[in-house]
Amino acid sequence: FAYIHASHLIEHIPHELRLDHQLLQISSPDAPTYRARYDRVAACLDGFFAFFAECWRVLQPGGTIWCNVPYGLSWAALRDPTHTRLIVPDTIAYLINAAGTTFDYQLPFRFSLIGEIGFIPYPEYNGMPVEELVERANHFFNIIYSFSWTLRKEPLYDT
Numbered sequence: 822f823a824y825i826h827a828s829h830l831i832e833h834i835p836h837e838l839r840l841d842h843q844l845l846q847i848s849s850p851d852a853p854t855y856r857a858r859y860d861r862v863a864a865c866l867d868g869f870f871a872f873f874a875e876c877w878r879v880l881q882p883g884g885t886i887w888c889n890v891p892y893g894l895s896w897a898a899l900r901d902p903t904h905t906r907l908i909v910p911d912t913i914a915y916l917i918n919a920a921g922t923t924f925d926y927q928l929p930f931r932f933s934l935i936g937e938i939g940f941i942p943y944p945e946y947n948g949m950p951v952e953e954l955v956e957r958a959n960h961f962f963n964i965i966y967s968f969s970w971t972l973r974k975e976p977l978y979d980t
Contacts (some may be wrong), residue, residue: 877930889969932972
């Protein structure tokens with residue numbers, strides 16, 4: 822796939838998943854290397870990371886995934902009993918997993934963030950500069966309703 826659209830989905834992913842390895846048919850030049858690592862790591866991942874590992878697997882090189890979720894410190898995130906996780910902008914750092922950083926979980930995928938994170942504030946905060954909006958949202962509740970970001974698939978290993 823060239824593009825994945827994940828709007829108000831990620832916050833519903835369960836923490837524990839069961840993977841069907843027969844469905845994981847990989848056909849690419851780096852398939853044996855990637856498949857061995859995927860088998861070893863993906864089955865043990867939290868559902869959040871397993872979801873992004875699967876997105877990485879099915880995206881073509883340079884493919885993108887656009888994500889939109891309710892802001893973790895809002896009623897939009899808390900009121901729905903089917904939400905399994907709270908997501909805030911700093912959560913994205915775990916998906917980029919830069920080697921040697923606090924967020925490096927040695928995951929079986931690599932993404933880069935494309936562009937800026939987009940914020941949809943609650944109506945009374947419309948027009949507020951992004952820096953102020955984010956600063957308030959870090960200290961107060963119900964400032965931002967939801968936010969979105971785009972990730973690009975990167976090669977798993979530097980060549």
